[in-house]
Amino acid sequence: MKILVINSGSSSIKFQLLDMADEAVLASGLVERIGEPQGLIKCTLRPGTDKELVVKKTESIADHTGGMRLAVEILLDKDQGVIADKSDVGAIGHRVVHGGEDFHQPTVITAEVLTAIEKNIPLAPLHNPANMDGIRVARELFVGVVQVAVFDTAFHQTIPPHAYHYALPYELYEQERIRRYGFHGTSHKFVAGECARVMGRPLAELNLITIHLGNGCSMTAVENGKSVDTSLGFTPLEGLVMGTRSGDVDPAIHAFLARNCNMDIEAIDRLLNKDSGLKGLCGLNDMRDIHAAIAAGNERAKLALQVQTYRNKKYIGAFMAVLGRVDGIVFTAGIGENDGVVRAMSLQGLEPFGITLDHEANGRRSTQPALLSTAESRVQVWVIPTNEELAIARETKAVLSR
C-alpha cells in the first residue's frame, strides 16, 4: 500500500509518498511561500535510486489547495510520475500538532475528529489551523481515501497527573486546560521503538530517555515503552535550551520585563520564542555555526554550548530519578544525530550513574542507529536517526489494521 504523508504549515506543505511494502520513499517534496507572490515547489521523485529526479517550479501559489494540486500533478505526471491514478494512494497520514486531551493515539479523520482538532486551536493557534488546511485540501483532492491524524501530543497522553499538572490554581486546568502536554511525540515514540528493535528487546520492558535535539529540543522519560514525563509543556517553549527558544526560565521574568523594560505581552512572547535560546546567548542558532565561532575564539558561542549541554544534563538527571532504572539514552534529530561534542558534554561526569560513553564511537559519523556507550556502561547510549514521515506512515498503516 502507498501512503501519502502531509505536514501542512501556515505557508508550507511538506509531503512524502511511501510504498509501505518496503517503506521506500517514492517522492518527497516541499511547497513553500504559499500566499506570497513567488511560491516554490520542489519534489524529488524516487530519491536515492538511479531514477531519481528533482522537479522544481516557481509560480504563484495562492493557497494550500493550489500547492497540493501542484504536488499531485508531479506525482501523477504520465512520463515521470510515481502513481498512475489518485486511487493508488491507499491512505493519507497528517501531522497534527495538538490533540489536547482528546487524542491518545492516531485517529481516522471524521467530522467529529475535525471538530475536536478545531476545539484545540486555542492550544496551538498557529499550527492546528494550518494542519486543518492540509486535511481539508487532501479530502477534496483524494475523495474516499482514508485520512488519519497523527498527533505530536498523543504519545505523551500517558504522562500521569502529578507530572502534567502545574502548581497553578486548579480552575486554570478545568477552565483553560492549562497543563503540560508535551510535543515531538511522534519522534520520541519512533526512536524509542527503533531503540527496542536494535537492542533486541520488547519496548514494553524498556526504560529509556529519548533526547530530540533539533531546532526545537525536548527530552522524554519512557517507562515500559510509555511516556511518563517530557520536557516541553503547555507550549513548545518549556524545558531544554533550543535554537531560538529559551526553555525553562523563572516565570517572574515576564512581569519584570513588562514592568521595567516597557515590553507588552506580544514582545515578551516573541523574545522567548524567537530571540532566546542559543540565538539569544550568542546570536547564532545553528549548532554548526556555533562550533565554527568557538573555533574562532567566540566566548559567547562557547557559553551558549555550555548552557545548552548543562541543561540537557540536568534533565537527564531528573529523568533518571523519575525512571529509577534506565536501560538506554537515545540521541536524535539534527544536533542529536550529528553532534558528538554536544552528546559528550551532555553526558560528561555521569559515569557514577552508570553512563560511560565510548568516545571513539561517539566521534564516528553514522546515518544508521549506532551504540555509543562502552560494553561496561550500565546504561546504553544510542544515536538513532528520527524519521517523522516514516513514523507517520507507519502509524497511519497501523490505524488501518486496528
Ligand code: ADP
Ligand atoms: P527541526 O527541529 O527543524 O526538525 P532538525 O532536526 O533538522 O530541525 O535540526 C536542525 C538543527 O540541527 C540545525 O539548526 C543545526 O543546529 C543542527 N545540525 C544539523 N546538522 C548538524 C551537524 N552536522 N552538526 C551539528 N549540528 C547540526
